[in-house]
Amino acid sequence: MSRKAKEAFKTGLAMTLAYWIALSAGWEKPMWAGFAVGLVSLGTIGQSFDKASLRMLGTLMAAVVSFALLGCFPQERWLFMLSLSLWVGYCTYRMGGSRYPYFWQVSAFVTAIVSLEAGFNASNAFRVATLRIQETGLGILVYSLVALFVWPVNAGPKMRATARELTETQAQLLRALVDAIRGGHAEPARTLRTSVYQQQTTLCALLDAAETDSIEVHERRTLWRAFRRNIEALTEAMERCGVAIFGQEKLDAEPLMPSLASFEEEITKRLAATVDLLGGQSPGFVPTTVHLPRPPGKSTAVSHFQRAALTAATGELVEIERLTRELYETVATIRDLMEAQPVPRPPQPSGFVYDPERFLAVARVMLMQWMAYLLFIYVNDLPGGVGFVILVTSLGITASNMPQVSMLNLLVPGLVSTTVAGVVYVFVMPRLSSFVGLGGLLFTMTFMICYLFASPKQALGRTLGLILFVTIASISNEQSYDFLTVANTGLMLPLVFGLITVASYVPVYLRADRMVLRLLRRFFASSEHAVVALANLAEEPGTARGRHKRAFHTHELASLPSKIDAWKPSIDVQMLPGNTAQGLQPLVDSVAGLSRAIKTLVERAQAGHPQAIVDALGEEVGAWQLELRQVLESLAEDPTLGRSDVAQQKLVEITARLEARIESALVGGEASPLSAEEEERFYLLLAAYRSVSHALASYVTRAAAIDWTPWHEERFA
Structure with missing residues (x-):
């Protein structure tokens, strides 16, 4: 059985068991347990556990906030909605800069679910919140047990394999840089840098998961985090070296840097030994220090600009030598081949810096929420009712933080999922007389959705398909069937996606090419500010406004290339x-x-x-x-x-x-x-x-x- 089929099988089994337990206990809305199963199922145990814990903590936070909102505004619907939209906006803002964005996402949309479904009734809010918490916990527990005992996949081995691949790519990048210093082309180094950044992103995600599902990685998590920081610093040093020699590729530096060959040989051996250590081998390698001489003196037949390039490149090569030594020693310490040394504390994040994209996301999600709320109040028989507001809030948070993804691309899959779920709901479910048949149906539908949408790029479609199926099925102990459930959902989806699309035009038009031009203008404006400020960089701005302005432009220069x-x-x-x-x-x-x-x-x-x-x-x-x-x-x-x-x-x-x-x-x-x-x-x-x-x-x-x-x-x- 393929990996894709195994993961779909595990999700289908967990969905069936969660419904069986919830129905046996007589709980209302067992679909919330189904939501939890569908949304926390990921490729490894660690990733699933991490997402499950964030979902549970976010649900608890949402319950507390919901009680506070309903307690403060039991009869004031406008103040209540204003406070709710401000909370959702705050959570959306925190998603943009947090290490745990899913926690804030769950806190936002679950607050909307609990507070809006409670209907301004505090006792009803307590019942809804308690039910939501216990069924979310049930779904998380069931999937966690299934993931542990049915084809368990730990993130540790994959994380180590990614670390080996990344270190090997770093060695290739080093050889490409040295070749460029010798007078070769710089294009191979630029190509390899793209691979390095992709592998670094994968390593970060897998390391977080491995800390959860691997005891060995968890016990040495401080060293593994130091390894990740060393790898990132090494990439940055190689980038700076590439910047230093950019435009000087035709300069043959071999005669001017006689130690370059021995440097390349030593660093290559060092990285190869690190790869062997990550693979479980013991290479018996001992790093030796490579001394790079100072750049050529005035008598050397090179221009001052060439000498400047070699001076900068030499400084970065010295930094690369230090970082590769630390990298090897860190991995050797993880393998217990060296005595542990104190690990320096990672740099703490700076204070508040204005980020236009994060505030734009806040403005968009609050606009969507208010548009949905006003439609709910003033339009009679709005399809979905309060569910329309909840769905707009949930999808609006995702759309605001992922503006590059057009939500209209999900409309057709959503309508297809609604049609399929509607056919099952109308023609199949009424013929079922026991949980044996219902469980088989749940397993089959969940398996099909997860199997057909198994690619990471299809994650949104997979999530939407599971949510629509579980929502339309509306499974409960006292099951009833109403075609209006399917019709309302089918009518609600175009309204939801249409509202989200309208919001993409406010306050700025989110057309991709226009956004790139807008970001480029901001980038060059911040670049100009940096050049203008060169004259008085040694002086600290005397006002808070001046300090914030400098921090803003520094942040823009660092973040805008990745946004583009x-x-x-x-x-x-x-x-x-x-x-x-x-x-x-x-x-x-x-x-x-x-x-x-x-x-x-x-x-x-x-x-x-x-x-x-x-x-x-x-x-x-x-x-x-x-x-x-x-x-x-x-x-x-x-x-x-x-x-x-x-x-x-x-x-x-x-x-x-x-x-x-x-x-x-x-x-x-x-x-x-x-x-x-x-x-x-x-x-x-x-x-x-x-x-x-x-x-x-x-x-x-x-x-x-x-x-x-x-x-x-x-x-x-």
Whole structure:
């Protein structure tokens, strides 16, 4: 039996058992136990347990909030609805930045279920909340036991396999970077970085699950988390190394860095030994320190910009050496081959930073909820009644936090599921006379839905199918049948999805191509702010507004590349180069590269400029900053500007002018001699400026390859 069939079998069995227990106990609404089974069933025990615990805790939180709302506003329906919508909005906001977004999602929609179904009756609210809690707990318990005893799948082995694959990919990325430093092409390194990020995302999810279902991983969870942080830091160091050498691929650094070959050999062996340790082997490897010499001196026949690139790359290679050593030692400690060392505490998250996307999600979900509530009050015989408001709230939370996914894509699967469930409800269920037949029906329908929608990309369709089947079936001990149940559900779905679609036009139009343009404008506006602020980075803003403004633009630079990438699959492929979804990838990569380059520039500028360089080169550096600011300002107004020839020509002119000025200042004796530390700081800063300029020219080149005309056309979509 395939893995897909086994998981569908387990979910069907758990659904049948949950209904049997709930009906045997005489509980009302056993469908809530069915909801719990369908929504917590995932691929591994750990993932299912984690989601189940979050669902249970979210339900408990929702019960408390529901009691508070009904106790404070027993007769004030407008104040009650205002408070409920504010709570749902708060939960939606917390979903965007929490490690446990599902907890906040459950807290929001279960609060709506309990408080709205209670009908402003406190005693009824207590009954509904208690029933919801006990049936949710029943569904979680039943599925947990089934997952434990029927074809159990632990996340630990898969997590270790992913860790091995990720470490192997890191070794390949290192070899690609070293090849680029030697004068090779940088394209292989860019391709491998995409694989690294995908594997890191998978590792994070599996590690959280493995901490739950694996005793060994749980006992060493601090070390495994340190491993994850080391891997992420190693990826970041390799990214910075790639930024440093970007545009200098033709420079043969082998004669200038004689230790490069031994460095590559040692780090490759170190990563290979780490892979062996993760695979359960004992390689007997002992890391040795590799000393990378300082970059070439003034007498070496390289330009100052080339020397700056090598200085920055050398610094990142030294950091890579340290991180790979720590990575090997961490895995060796996990294997009990080395004595445990104190693990540094992870950095704490910063305070509040304004995120427009999270507040946009709050505005949308509150708008949907109020539209549904007003329709419920003022439209007689609204299909679904209070269930309409509840369904809009539940799907609205998902739609607001996943704006890239069109909810209209679920309308057809929803109507098909309603039709199938309606046929079963009208023509099959009335013929059943015992739980033997009903249990077989429950198992068959659940198995079919889970089997047909087994792919992770079909998770929303699978969830909607299970919810609609369980809702329409309305199984209870005193079973009754009414065709209006099916008809109301069929009429309610277009209204729900239509309302959600209308809300996607307010307060901003969520068309994918327009969203990408909007995000690009914000990115370049924040980039311009960072360049303008270079002059006084060493000074802390004197007001709270100034500090929040700096934190906001820093957050924008770091987060917007991933937000742009998230919208990429939703863009019409006919608008992209090559008519493929990957046609926008080079542009997204250039935005991410510019983000990293500006971050590096800001960090190095904060260290300060050597005073001798400020006196000698201040005018040229100021002109460079002004040129960057003007380009970024124009891109903030229109990110579709693509004149690669002009950008490259300006870059060549600035580079040549500054190269000559540096030569006269440092070699000609116009500036006072620099100490070794000041010289290194200067070249690191020079490399950062060069990286920003090259990354900006790369974006302009990528933008010139796209036909932006359809992006600006008005159309209904």
